[in-house]
Amino acid sequence: MKNSKLPVKTQILYNWKIGGEAGYGIMNTAGPIFAKTLLRAGFFVCVYREYPSLIRGGHNTMQVAVDNRQVDAVYCLLDQLVALNTNTIIFNQNELKKDGVIIYDSVTVKFTENGMLDTKRIPPLTGIHSIARARKETRLRDDILAIPIAFEKIAEDIGGSKVMRNTVAVGSALAVVEKRMEECPPLLEIGKGVLEDTLGRKGEAVLKSNQKVLEAGYDEALHALSSK
Numbered sequence: 001m002k003n004s005k006l007p008v009k010t011q012i013l014y015n016w017k018i019g020g021e022a023g024y025g026i027m028n029t030a031g032p033i034f035a036k037t038l039l040r041a042g043f044f045v046c047v048y049r050e051y052p053s054l055i056r057g058g059h060n061t062m063q064v065a066v067d068n069r070q071v072d073a074v075y076c077l078l079d080q081l082v083a084l085n086t087n088t089i090i091f092n093q094n095e096l097k098k099d100g101v102i103i104y105d106s107v108t109v110k111f112t113e114n115g116m117l118d119t120k121r122i123p124p125l126t127g128i129h130s131i132a133r134a135r136k137e138t139r140l141r142d143d144i145l146a147i148p149i150a151f152e153k154i155a156e157d158i159g160g161s162k163v164m165r166n167t168v169a170v171g172s173a174l175a176v177v178e179k180r181m182e183e184c185p186p187l188l189e190i191g192k193g194v195l196e197d198t199l200g201r202k203g204e205a206v207l208k209s210n211q212k213v214l215e216a217g218y219d220e221a222l223h224a225l226s227s228k
Helices: 026-040 086-095 129-134 151-159 162-180 188-202 204-227
Strands: 014-021 044-050 059-067 078-083 096-105 145-149
Touching (some): 014 086, 014 162, 026 059, 026 162, 078 086, 078 162, 145 162, 145 204, 151 162, 162 188, 162 204
Parallel strands (some): 014 078, 078 096, 096 145
Antiparallel strands (some): 014 059, 044 059
16 A cells, blocks of 8 residues: 655644733633634634643743634744733744734833843743743844734723733734735624624623724724834
């Protein structure tokens, strides 16, 4: 019997990751909403969650591979990284492809004038402080597109709570995907529908607030892209 060679898929349409502290709603809110939105838009997705073996806290990420054919694994190089905190820059920035996009929270992530990460803003005693300090020379890469968006401020100003920063981040991410991924339909209204199914049981006020901040994040990213 001859050995049959299965075709190996080396590229997908889009590879996305979001990172932040445990408790930022990455695993149960932001990541699933992003993945479900792309599913409803007609794509296949593969989701991979990663979190440390800590009782509490630590650095969490969720990765979503998107394609127009069945995808059964995640891929190493990212098209987009969403950073809700400084440690996501430290740990995950180098996973981005050249010309990839990083969207970061300009409220919590700061860079110096020469592009160095401001490590003074890394909270001490996070469980990974020694690793963060060891990599304190982290610099924002100059071969990627960086989009700073004030996730926390938008969430507080429009939604009334910084807890909704993850929804702002998803809105921003969807805008970038829509503009940079081939064959992508408009995603904002699809995302609002996913929010309705996900958060509708929490009441009209919570749902409407999240839909507003989703749209605000989306609009901010579109504006940032148009000025690049």
